[in-house]
Amino acid sequence: MKRDMAPKAKGGLKKLASCVGRYKTPSVLAALLVACEVVFEVFIPLIMAQIVNVGMSEELTDSFTFELALGDMHQPVFTLHNRISFIVVCGAIMVVMALISLACGVLSGKFAAVASTGFASNLRQKLFYKVENFSFANLDHFNTASLVTRLTTDVTNIQNSYMMIVRTLVRAPFMLIMALCMAISISPDLSIIFGITLPLLIIGLLVGLKVAFPRFERMLHKYDDMNESTQENLIGIRAVKAFVREDNEIKRFKKVSETVQKLQFSAEKIIVIAFPFMQLLIYACILFIILFGGRDIINSGNGIKNAAGLTLGDLMAFLSYVMQIMMSLMMVAMIFMTIVMSRASMDRIVEVLDEKIDIEDAPDAEDVLPADGSIDFDNVDFSYSRNSDVLNLENIDLHIKSGETIGIIGGTGSAKTTLVQLIPRLYDVLDGSVKVGGVDVRRYKIDNLRAAIGMVLQKNVLFSGTIKENLMWGNPNATQEEIEHAAKAAQAHDFIMSFPKGYDSDLSQGGVNVSGGQKQRLCIARALLKHPKIMILDDSTSAVDTATDAAIRSGLKKEFGDTTVIIIAQRITSVQDADRIIVMNNGRISAIGNHQQLLETSEIYRDVYTSQQKGRSDDDNEGGKQEWQR
Ligand SMILES: Nc1ncnc2c1ncn2[C@@H]1O[C@H](COP(=O)(O)OP(=O)(O)OP(=O)(O)O)[C@@H](O)[C@H]1O
Ligand SMILES: [Mg+2]
Numbered sequence: 001m002k003r004d005m006a007p008k009a010k011g012g013l014k015k016l017a018s019c020v021g022r023y024k025t026p027s028v029l030a031a032l033l034v035a036c037e038v039v040f041e042v043f044i045p046l047i048m049a050q051i052v053n054v055g056m057s058e059e060l061t062d063s064f065t066f067e068l069a070l071g072d073m074h075q076p077v078f079t080l081h082n083r084i085s086f087i088v089v090c091g092a093i094m095v096v097m098a099l100i101s102l103a104c105g106v107l108s109g110k111f112a113a114v115a116s117t118g119f120a121s122n123l124r125q126k127l128f129y130k131v132e133n134f135s136f137a138n139l140d141h142f143n144t145a146s147l148v149t150r151l152t153t154d155v156t157n158i159q160n161s162y163m164m165i166v167r168t169l170v171r172a173p174f175m176l177i178m179a180l181c182m183a184i185s186i187s188p189d190l191s192i193i194f195g196i197t198l199p200l201l202i203i204g205l206l207v208g209l210k211v212a213f214p215r216f217e218r219m220l221h222k223y224d225d226m227n228e229s230t231q232e233n234l235i236g237i238r239a240v241k242a243f244v245r246e247d248n249e250i251k252r253f254k255k256v257s258e259t260v261q262k263l264q265f266s267a268e269k270i271i272v273i274a275f276p277f278m279q280l281l282i283y284a285c286i287l288f289i290i291l292f293g294g295r296d297i298i299n300s301g302n303g304i305k306n307a308a309g310l311t312l313g314d315l316m317a318f319l320s321y322v323m324q325i326m327m328s329l330m331m332v333a334m335i336f337m338t339i340v341m342s343r344a345s346m347d348r349i350v351e352v353l354d355e356k357i358d359i360e361d362a363p364d365a366e367d368v369l370p371a372d373g374s375i376d377f378d379n380v381d382f383s384y385s386r387n388s389d390v391l392n393l394e395n396i397d398l399h400i401k402s403g404e405t406i407g408i409i410g411g412t413g414s415a416k417t418t419l420v421q422l423i424p425r426l427y428d429v430l431d432g433s434v435k436v437g438g439v440d441v442r443r444y445k446i447d448n449l450r451a452a453i454g455m456v457l458q459k460n461v462l463f464s465g466t467i468k469e470n471l472m473w474g475n476p477n478a479t480q481e482e483i484e485h486a487a488k489a490a491q492a493h494d495f496i497m498s499f500p501k502g503y504d505s506d507l508s509q510g511g512v513n514v515s516g517g518q519k520q521r522l523c524i525a526r527a528l529l530k531h532p533k534i535m536i537l538d539d540s541t542s543a544v545d546t547a548t549d550a551a552i553r554s555g556l557k558k559e560f561g562d563t564t565v566i567i568i569a570q571r572i573t574s575v576q577d578a579d580r581i582i583v584m585n586n587g588r589i590s591a592i593g594n595h596q597q598l599l600e601t602s603e604i605y606r607d608v609y610t611s612q613q614k615g616r617s618d619d620d621n622e623g624g625k626q627e628w629q630r
Pocket of ligand 1: 385392410411412413416419539
């Protein structure tokens with residue numbers, strides 16, 4: 001049932017962008033501040049050039065002018081008459097600019113952190129909200145482990161990318177362009193070297209990324225598998241131990257973990273090779289610049305001006321810009337890498353956000369509670385795959401009066417659970433209709449419908465917290481008296497009181513510290529606290545002994561007489577007192593009637609009854625739990 005990798009999510013970015021919400025301002029501030037940081041950083045080499053030029057100058061002059069030079073434009077800013085003072089003032093300006101740049105960088109980092117963590121938190125909440133509203137059919141599409149990965153690791157990947165986007169995606173191109181302009185304005189001749197190395201670098205980068213991308217994607221898919229297998233294993237660790245499957249599981253994990261390692265190595269290899277290659281090009285570039293620029297400076301005799309009109313200071317500034325340009329290119333490569341790594345995460349997140357919730361309130365749903373506990377199935381067909389060729393329930397016509405007690409019995413997989421799940425609209429019918437209180441379940445607001453139905457699921461769970469907190473899920477405003485009343489009807493009160501802390505005893509996650517039968521009784525009490533009009537017990541007393549089972553049924557009858565009760569069971573003794581018993585077979589109703597009628601009319605019922613009776617006399621303790629023949 002688990003889905004493979006997400007399909008390419010359309011409009012995904014737009015969907016994610018809507019989660020930025022009130023973190024737009026810090027995002028914009030982070031981008032603006034990083035731009036300021038770059039501006040100051042880019043001007044520093046220019047000042048350095050003036051210090052070097054003046055410091056190295058052997059000219060006998062008594063005025064030193066600080067000028068902003070861009071290409072042929074020279075804008076004098078101030079003039080000093082002492083060489084040392086000039087150098088000190090320029091040095092001070094440099095320090096101030098470096099400090100401002102630093103402050104901008106720090107502030108930008110802070111705003112980017114605020115924005116990205118806020119964005120991630122919004123995204124996580126949106127995902128959680130969506131998952132909480134999933135119908136059972138939606139939940140069938142995603143496995144739990146993968147949802148956990150999506151809400152944690154995937155959101156963190158997106159968060160990191162977002163941080164990168166607001167900072168580096170502004171910083172790198174901005175710095176590249178500014179530094180390139182500065183370098184060209186210092187020496188268009190030397191900039192020709194870029195004309196050769198830059199395209200080479202960009203081609204190398206693109207080739208590297210093109211080869212690495214699919215490898216990273218493959219690695220991420222496998223990573224996903226590894227995460228899923230780990231989580232599934234940890235959730236089911238008790239079953240692993242019970243079947244002494246540890247060695248197999250360890251081997252399986254080792255295999256998938258080694259595959260991840262292999263794929264990761266093959267992807268990282270490209271990067272590891274690409275970076276020294278890029279550095280080689282950078283240093284080659286620097287060497288050529290020093291060679292051509294420096295040779296003329298040396299040849300010019302005084303070491304100050306070369307033939308192209310380049311000073312030593314200019315050459316040093318030029319080299320700084322080379323470094324800035326190359327660094328920004330490296331950053332661009334990093335951004336691409338991060339974006340690729342997080343694209344798979346984005347697809348997976350968008351897949352959850354895009355999942356169409358198939359069970360929702362109809363726009364014209366009536367805001368009323370069901371009038372009574374009557375249930376009508378009118379020619380119902382149902383299929384989990386929404387395919388009329390593969391029906392799980394076929395042509396169900398069933399009418400239950402309010403207050404009736406109905407037993408449902410049938411072999412494993414005969415669709416007992418499927419049948420009752422249609423009543424609280426956990427799934428929708430494919431054809432026909434299910435009515436509660438005389439109204440189609442699709443006409444109610446879901447909250448209203450479910451408020452009237454107490455359902456104890458076959459795979460029930462309790463949550464961490466005290467017994468009382470768990471029971472109060474049924475009714476958050478229940479008094480202690482009401483809680484005890486429900487617990488007594490479910491035959492849970494006595495064992496709860498036997499715990500040292502009674503109703504305040506802590507339950508571990510999933511209720512692992514109570515026995516199977518105790519857990520079932522707590523779940524029944526929890527549903528009873530709702531005072532439902534319809535109570536559905538899906539194999540809910542399978543783990544309790546026959547005497548307690550009978551006591552629960554008589555408690556229900558006595559205390560909740562008006563409630564329609566549906567009891568699904570494997571043991572005939574659990575249903576034989578019911579007003580009517582439904583025998584399910586292969587997704588169809590095979591027979592309906594009371595115990596006596598069914599003994600006479602239904603062969604399946606009679607056979608099972610006989611075998612269970614025999615089972616009881618053979619083994620009194622088992623209570624006649626026989627396998628049903630299909
Ligand atoms: N979520 C699901 N998705 C797809 N098929 C399902 C799903 N749940 C059940 N089925 C299929 O529907 C059929 C009926 O299952 P159902 O759980 O209703 O049987 P059941 O009578 O309650 O059995 P049991 O006595 O074991 O609880 C089975 O063939 C099962 O494989
Ligand atoms: Mg079932």
